[in-house]
Amino acid sequence: MNWQAIRAIYRYEMARTFRTLAQSVLSPVLSTVLYFVVFGSAIGSRIDAVEGISYGAFIVPGLIMLTLLQQSVTVASFGIYFPKFIGTIYELLSAPISFIEIVIGYVGAAATKAVMIALIILATSTLFVDLHIQHPIWMIGFLLLTGISFAMLGFIIGIWARNFEQLQLVPLLVITPMVFLGGAFYSASMLPPFWETVTRFNPVLYLISGFRWSFFGVADVPVGVSLAAVLGFLMACLLFIGWIFRSGWRLRN
Amino acid sequence: MAPVISVQNLGKSYDSGTVALRDVSLDIEQGEILALLGPNGAGKTTLISSICGLVTPSSGRITVGGHDIAIEFRKARALIGLVPQDISIEPFEKVINTVRFSRGLFGKPRNDAYIEKVLRALSLWDKRNAQTRELSGGMKRRVLIAKALSHEPRVLFLDEPTAGVDVTLRRDMWQLVRELRDDGVTIILTTHYIEEAEEMADRIGVIDNGRLLLIERKDALMKQLGRKHLRMQLTAPLDALPGTLAGRGLSLADGGHSLIYDYNTQAERSGITSLIADLAEAGISVRDLDSRQSSLEEVFLRLVEEGQA
Numbered sequence: 066m067n068w069q070a071i072r073a074i075y076r077y078e079m080a081r082t083f084r085t086l087a088q089s090v091l092s093p094v095l096s097t098v099l100y101f102v103v104f105g106s107a108i109g110s111r112i113d114a115v116e117g118i119s120y121g122a123f124i125v126p127g128l129i130m131l132t133l134l135q136q137s138v139t140v141a142s143f144g145i146y147f148p149k150f151i152g153t154i155y156e157l158l159s160a161p162i163s164f165i166e167i168v169i170g171y172v173g174a175a176a177t178k179a180v181m182i183a184l185i186i187l188a189t190s191t192l193f194v195d196l197h198i199q200h201p202i203w204m205i206g207f208l209l210l211t212g213i214s215f216a217m218l219g220f221i222i223g224i225w226a227r228n229f230e231q232l233q234l235v236p237l238l239v240i241t242p243m244v245f246l247g248g249a250f251y252s253a254s255m256l257p258p259f260w261e262t263v264t265r266f267n268p269v270l271y272l273i274s275g276f277r278w279s280f281f282g283v284a285d286v287p288v289g290v291s292l293a294a295v296l297g298f299l300m301a302c303l304l305f306i307g308w309i310f311r312s313g314w315r316l317r318n
Numbered sequence: 319m320a321p322v323i324s325v326q327n328l329g330k331s332y333d334s335g336t337v338a339l340r341d342v343s344l345d346i347e348q349g350e351i352l353a354l355l356g357p358n359g360a361g362k363t364t365l366i367s368s369i370c371g372l373v374t375p376s377s378g379r380i381t382v383g384g385h386d387i388a389i390e391f392r393k394a395r396a397l398i399g400l401v402p403q404d405i406s407i408e409p410f411e412k413v414i415n416t417v418r419f420s421r422g423l424f425g426k427p428r429n430d431a432y433i434e435k436v437l438r439a440l441s442l443w444d445k446r447n448a449q450t451r452e453l454s455g456g457m458k459r460r461v462l463i464a465k466a467l468s469h470e471p472r473v474l475f476l477d478e479p480t481a482g483v484d485v486t487l488r489r490d491m492w493q494l495v496r497e498l499r500d501d502g503v504t505i506i507l508t509t510h511y512i513e514e515a516e517e518m519a520d521r522i523g524v525i526d527n528g529r530l531l532l533i534e535r536k537d538a539l540m541k542q543l544g545r546k547h548l549r550m551q552l553t554a555p556l557d558a559l560p561g562t563l564a565g566r567g568l569s570l571a572d573g574g575h576s577l578i579y580d581y582n583t584q585a586e587r588s589g590i591t592s593l594i595a596d597l598a599e600a601g602i603s604v605r606d607l608d609s610r611q612s613s614l615e616e617v618f619l620r621l622v623e624e625g626q627a
Contacts, residue, residue, distance in 0.1 A: 067392065073422025077411070084410060152406025156465070159370040160423040161395040313374055 070162040074170025075177075078144055082178050090182060093132050097186045100128055101193045104250060115252050116283045121194040126277040127249030128190070130211070133183045134244055134269070137212045138236050141175035141219030146232050149223075154316070164310035168220060175216035180208050196280070203288070204279035210295045211272055217302035224315055243269040248277075253285040268294060320384060321345035322397075322473055322504050323369060328378035330364050330528075338364035340528040342378070346473075346506060351499055352533075353519035354508045355618055361528040362508040363403060366475050370400045382473065396424060399471030403478045403508075405458045409451035413442055416450060417464045424469035436467050439494065456487045463494070474498060476507040480514060492518055512615040526622045539617065541583065548579040548590070550597075551606040560600045566593060577602075583611070 082089050105121035112120040145167075148154040157167055190196065198204055219236075226232040247269030253261050264270050265286075275291025278284035284291070308314070323346040330339040338361045346352050354362045367373040369380055371391060380387045382394040408416055417433055437443045440460040445453060450461055459479070466474060476495070480488045495505055495518060509515055515522050516536070523533035532539075555574035566589070569578045577597075581588050597604065 067425045069425045069427060070423045073419050076422075077415070077419045080411070080415065148408075151408065152402070152404055153408055155372055155400065155402050155406060156420060156423060158372050159395060159398065159400050161392040161425055162423065163392075 067160075067162045067166050070160060070166045071170045071173070074157075074167065075174050078171060078174030079177065081144075082140075082174070089178065090185065093136060093182050094185055094189055097128055097132060098189060100124070101190060105193055115255070116281075118281050118283070119194065122196055122281075123252075123277075124250050125187070125190045125194060125196060126280050127244070127247075127273050129183050129186050129208075130247075130269070130273050130276055131241075131244045131249055132186055133179050133208065133212055134215050134240050134272075135236055136182050137175050137179035137215040138219035138222065138240055140178050141172055141216040142223035142226065142232055142236070143219075144171045144175055145220055145223035146226050150229075158316065164306070168217070168306055168310075172213060172216040172220055175219060176209070176212035179212045179216065183208055183212070198280050199282045200279040204276065207272070207276045207279055207291075207295065210299060211276070214295060214299040214302055217299070217306060221302065221305055221309070224309055227315075243267055244273070248273050248285060268298060271295070319348060322348045322383055323506075324381045325365075325369065326379045328365070328368060328380065329376045330361075330368060330373060331376050338528055339368070339375075342525075342528075342530045344523060344530060344533050346504060348472075348504055349499060349502050350520045351495065351505045351507070351518055352521050352523060353515035354506065354523045354525055355510065355512065355515050356508070356525035357510065357622065360525045362525055363477055364528075365525065366400070366477055366506070366508060370398055370475060371395055392425075396469070397472045399466035399469065399474045401459075401462050401466045401474070401476045401479060403481065405455065405462065407450045407458055407461060410449055412447050413437070413450055413453070413461055413464075414446040416461065417468050420465040421468040424471075426469045432470070433468060436464050439497075440464050441490075456483055459483060459487070463491075467498075471503065473504045473506070476505065478508055478510070480509070480511065488514075512618055524618060524621050531621050540611070545616075546581055546583050546588075546609050546611055548581065548607060548609045550577040550579070550604045551575065552577060553603045553605045556602070560602070562600050563596060566596070568593075577604075 101121070104124055109120040109124070114120065115123045148157060187196075222232065222235050246264065247267045248264065253264045253270060253274075256264060271286055271291045271294035274285040275288050275295070278288045278291070309316070323344075325342060325344050328339055328342040329337075331337045342361075342365060354365065356362050364373060368375045369382065369387065371387060371394075383397045385391075385394040385397075387394045411419070414433065414437065417437065418428065421429070421433065434443065437446055440463060442457070442460055442464055445457065450458060453461065463476075463479075479491055479495075483491070492514075495507070499505055507514070507518065519536050521533060522536050522539055524531045549571075552575055556570060556577075557574060559568060559570060567580060570576070571578050579590075579593065581590070594604075
């Protein structure tokens with residue numbers, strides 16, 4: 066294992082984050098604050114408590130998940146797509162490193178950035194609502210596992226994408242709807258029975274449910290199922306990345 | 319001494335069906351400068367890319383420093399620095415950071431003194447804190463060279479290093495290449511400037527249509543394939559060659575004012591003595607003569623034409 070290379074990639078990618086701090090951090094924080102103001106305060110004050118939790122607090126885990134998924138996918142996909150686009154990928158491919166180092170470097174940096182922003186949003190939310198986190202270790206665990214697995218998804222998208230349009234397609238058309246329909250702003254139990262069943266096919270529901278459980282101890286699905294879902298998704302991404310590595314798909318031809 | 323790079327029966331076909339390399343074999347010795355000449359699309363870049371790991375070969379075997387590039391790719395690649403043909407560079411990063419990044423990527427611990435030495439040698443030290451996008455094209459190319467040298471490679475590939483580069487930078491680059499060679503670095507450069515190969519190389523390989531047409535020491539190549547071109551200015555113009563001189567490979571030029579004789583410098587007899595005797599016999603007097611050795615460019619063009627025939 067070439068640890069120097071992992072360090073080099075990780076630092077290089079983190080430097081990009083800090084170089085563009087305003088747009089990297091401020092914009093997700095600002096949009097989340099807007100959600101709090103609109104849904105949490107303006108509309109939320111007229112909504113009853115959900116499962117005994119004030120609506121403003123109820124949406125916090127969902128909002129954090131929304132940003133975490135979007136950020137990890139976007140940052141990781143852009144991170145690996147950009148060298149392909151400008152041609153500097155030659156350096157990664159000619160370096161004495163395998164795909165493992167490349168994945169750890171890029172996915173690690175993307176997950177770090179996404180988790181960092183998630184924590185900033187969590188801190189920001191305490192300005193608007195009263196929060197008490199029941200299972201902080203689980204909360205951090207879900208945050209990390211989700212950040213890492215969706216950064217892997219983003220990495221795969223970045224390798225797959227042939228242009229910027231394809232790069233933005235998945236986060237825009239898949240991630241955002243899945244988060245909105247995955248119970249970010251409501252509990253699945255509030256839906257009519259038919260739609261509740263449909264929602265169960267949405268993998269993001271399991272993430273948000275598990276994450277919300279770590280805050281309030283209430284969940285749409287048992288927390289074990291949520292954990293299994295995240296780990297399963299992580300494994301699927303790992304296997305796919307392993308296949309890319311062996312085949313050189315869209316990289317070495 | 320074992321060759322630093324050994325390529326055996328290398329073949330590459332792309333998914334599109336293009337055959338870029340056909341059964342290429344060559345050995346590159348430690349410390350030499352090898353120039354790969356060939357027209358655009360000949361397969362030069364594919365050959366380099368295969369050795370550096372950018373392209374997976376379809377067949378054949380490559381070793382670098384004795385390490386198979388497919389099996390011991392870490393050891394093999396650690397020895398190689400690559401300067402690509404296109405200027406591909408992260409636009410928003412500072413010069414010094416992008417060079418440090420390359421060093422780390424190749425598994426070397428940070429060494430600011432060495433990086434400073436490389437940047438100074440390439441006249442980039444003053445620009446070390448500039449973002450690369452602020453640099454001119456020639457400066458960007460220097461940054462690419464600095465990146466390739468950042469991990470102290472034993473073999474340096476320069477793919478069309480002086481394409482679109484001004485004369486000063488070209489001279490600087492040649493100087494740098496010689497200094498690197500003096501330090502024992504093996505250098506492989508591709509070019510379609512014959513002048514560059516003639517100026518720099520110890521050995522020259524000619525590639526066309528995916529085949530290595532020849533690989534030879536430069537001086538031997540010039541001798542072996544070099545032809546001389548003898549131009550005789552005549553005192554009085556000729557309308558046609560006299561019958562006695564037919565079949566000697568002579569031709570008339572300048573409206574009959576000159577006789578041209580092409581001959582091979584390597585042939586046992588140049589035939590000049592008997593030619594002069596024959597000219598005297600035919601009553602043709604010569605006012606002046608000059609002879610010229612063919613350049614590598616002519617050698618190269620002839621090889622490529624023969625390869626296509």
